[in-house]
Amino acid sequence: MKKLLELITDEVMSAFEAAGYERTAGKVNVSNRPDLCEYQCNGAMALAKSLKCAPIQIANAVVEKLSGSSTFSKAEAVMPGFINMNLSGEFLADYVRRQAVSEKFGLEAPEKPLKIVIDYGGPNVAKALHVGHLRPAVVGEAVKRICKYNGHDITGDVHLGDWGLPMGLVIYELQTRKPDLPYFDDSFTGDYPKEPPFTVADLEEMYPTASKKSKEDADYKAKAMEATVKLQSGVRGYRALWDHIINVSVTDMKRIYDKLNVKFDLWNGESSVHEVIPEMVDYLKKNGYAYISEGALVVDVKEETDTKEVPPCMILKSDGASLYNTTDCATIMVRTKEFDPDMMIYVTDKRQDLYFEQVFRCAHKTGLSKPETKLLHIGLGTMNGKDGKPFKTRDGGVMRLEYLLRDVCDEMYKKIKENKEISHEEAEKTASIVGLSALKYGDLSNQPAKDYIFDMERFTSFEGNTGPYILYTIVRIKSILEKYKAEGKNIDYSKIRTPENKAEKDLLNAITFFAPAAESAFNELAPNRICAFIYDLSNALNTFYHETKILTEPDEEKKQGYIALIDLTRRMLETCIDMLGFEAPERM
Numbered sequence: 184m185k186k187l188l189e190l191i192t193d194e195v196m197s198a199f200e201a202a203g204y205e206r207t208a209g210k211v212n213v214s215n216r217p218d219l220c221e222y223q224c225n226g227a228m229a230l231a232k233s234l235k236c237a238p239i240q241i242a243n244a245v246v247e248k249l250s251g252s253s254t255f256s257k258a259e260a261v262m263p264g265f266i267n268m269n270l271s272g273e274f275l276a277d278y279v280r281r282q283a284v285s286e287k288f289g290l291e292a293p294e295k296p297l298k299i300v301i302d303y304g305g306p307n308v309a310k311a312l313h314v315g316h317l318r319p320a321v322v323g324e325a326v327k328r329i330c331k332y333n334g335h336d337i338t339g340d341v342h343l344g345d346w347g348l349p350m351g352l353v354i355y356e357l358q359t360r361k362p363d364l365p366y367f368d369d370s371f372t373g374d375y376p377k378e379p380p381f382t383v384a385d386l387e388e389m390y391p392t393a394s395k396k397s398k399e400d401a402d403y404k405a406k407a408m409e410a411t412v413k414l415q416s417g418v419r420g421y422r423a424l425w426d427h428i429i430n431v432s433v434t435d436m437k438r439i440y441d442k443l444n445v446k447f448d449l450w451n452g453e454s455s456v457h458e459v460i461p462e463m464v465d466y467l468k469k470n471g472y473a474y475i476s477e478g479a480l481v482v483d484v485k486e487e488t489d490t491k492e493v494p495p496c497m498i499l500k501s502d503g504a505s506l507y508n509t510t511d512c513a514t515i516m517v518r519t520k521e522f523d524p525d526m527m528i529y530v531t532d533k534r535q536d537l538y539f540e541q542v543f544r545c546a547h548k549t550g551l552s553k554p555e556t557k558l559l560h561i562g563l564g565t566m567n568g569k570d571g572k573p574f575k576t577r578d579g580g581v582m583r584l585e586y587l588l589r590d591v592c593d594e595m596y597k598k599i600k601e602n603k604e605i606s607h608e609e610a611e612k613t614a615s616i617v618g619l620s621a622l623k624y625g626d627l628s629n630q631p632a633k634d635y636i637f638d639m640e641r642f643t644s645f646e647g648n649t650g651p652y653i654l655y656t657i658v659r660i661k662s663i664l665e666k667y668k669a670e671g672k673n674i675d676y677s678k679i680r681t682p683e684n685k686a687e688k689d690l691l692n693a694i695t696f697f698a699p700a701a702e703s704a705f706n707e708l709a710p711n712r713i714c715a716f717i718y719d720l721s722n723a724l725n726t727f728y729h730e731t732k733i734l735t736e737p738d739e740e741k742k743q744g745y746i747a748l749i750d751l752t753r754r755m756l757e758t759c760i761d762m763l764g765f766e767a768p769e770r771m
């Protein structure tokens with residue numbers, strides 16, 4: 184289905200043409216003065232300059248050609264030369280009825296679906312997920328779903344940090360605590376125990392302890408590095424221990440990501456590309472891309488147009504060890520071979536902007552990725568506390584992601600219990616659904632690159648631009664529909680009516696913005712576009728609800744029309760929150 188704006192633009196362009204002007208001047212925009220009109224064309228102004236005549240003259244001529252059009256209820260020329268338009272109710276209702284029965288509410292499938300790999304989440308094994316992991320998971324999941332909804336073929340990979348020094352640190356720390364474990368016995372040839380020698384809580388305590396020790400004690404650090412090398416070179420006991428670390432850690436991560444409704448297609452990690460690193464290094468050397476600088480192997484990636492310094496991309500450290508860059512470059516090579524993607528998207532904190540710039544340039548320059556493959560980084564702003572600094576616990580520590588979600592759900596529970604008769608079980612279940620929406624929407628309604636402030640009071644409010652407000656709107660519609668269906672009636676979209684008042688028309692108008700919102704959310708990789716759309720749609724719905732008797736409407740035709748309209752709104756809202764990665768409860 185063509186977008187509404189395209190249809191109108193087409194018509195206005197034809198009017199320019201019919202009036203003897205250049206067609207391209209007929210570009211139409213959504214009005215930024217909704218008090219004056221719904222749509223607007225400013226083409227006469229630019230045209231007047233080049234033709235050296237009064238813009239209003241052109242606007243008048245165009246408007247005359249538009250008179251009699253069934254598309255508009257109003258098309259008027261306004262000084263100095265604007266063309267202001269309102270849609271006719273029949274045209275609008277017809278468009279919305281078609282949206283209601285079209286797949287994806289009129290959003291067209293792409294000409295050629297893109298193959299996309301999205302790398303998001305990026306947790307590190309043996310470390311607890313904390314607030315810093317919220318945005319890469321939540322934004323990444325939403326972007327993935329938005330791409331999918333737009334008809335693209337997308338694969339999400341968590342890209343675990345599972346290979347570097349942190350692994351050696353944990354292994355060596357364990358050795359100091361339990362030196363008698365068979366994993367550390369080089370002469371041991373039997374089967375290693377199936378049960379891990381630690382719990383997830385042990386791991387999360389061991390890593391920071393070891394990390395601290397290594398900073399204070401050079402000998403300790405050397406031992407940990409040695410353990411890293413042994414692991415990476417495949418020493419049997421170290422690999423077996425590492426498998427335990429991954430299993431224990433990943434099981435716990437999955438539990439938490441599940442609560443966040445974040446689901447990865449692939450659980451690959453930095454370690455997954457270990458085997459291909461020598462091949463890549465060889466390739467880079469042979470083709471003259473990489474050279475030794477101060478002992479390290481690097482690829483130059485600066486460009487003439489750079490205004491800031493872009494240092495070389497380091498492929499191997501001077502001791503020959505691989506690093507973060509190495510695994511990322513190798514991962515690009517592997518993803519290119521396995522998926523041949525049109526696009527690779529990375530979602531991390533924006534402090535990694537320069538890093539990804541280096542890696543992407545390196546990949547393109549050296550042919551690790553195809554020149555036409557788009558490599559994109561979504562650099563995320565920080566979630567701050569009310570003091571404007573990165574969010575902390577009350578005692579200044581790093582907040583666990585799990586506890587952040589728990590606190591939001593607890594707050595939601597309180598609000599749901601307030602002045603309502605509801606069982607503990609139901610309130611708890613509802614609170615976990617609504618709490619997730621509060622946290623995710625509070626995040627996603629911001630532009631990804633912007634910092635925002637975590638505001639418990641605001642995020643969990645049922646009013647304003649919040650997740651709970653959107654869910655409340657959906658639940659309100661559901662409860663009306665339930666009563667309607669209880670009368671034994673069904674829903675018929677062909678009954679959607681030509682609007683009779685402003686509230687009804689505003690709702691229809693809001694509905695028409697679905698496809699533009701979904702499309703721009705994809706083009707800009709911006710979930711906030713979806714949020715802005717559903718906030719407007721919810722506002723329109725609620726105004727309509729307050730001004731309209733729906734279930735008590737005596738005119739049966741009218742009632743059916745209203746019901747069809749709000750059901751369409753509900754489906755649209757539910758589709759959108761699914762793209763954002765949360766859902767609505769039955770009641771709240």
Ligand code: ARG
Pocket residue numbers: 302303304305306307342343344511529530531
């Ligand atoms: N684990 C990394 C970190 O904690 C994030 C990984 C992001 N993805 C990537 N391909 N580098 O910073």
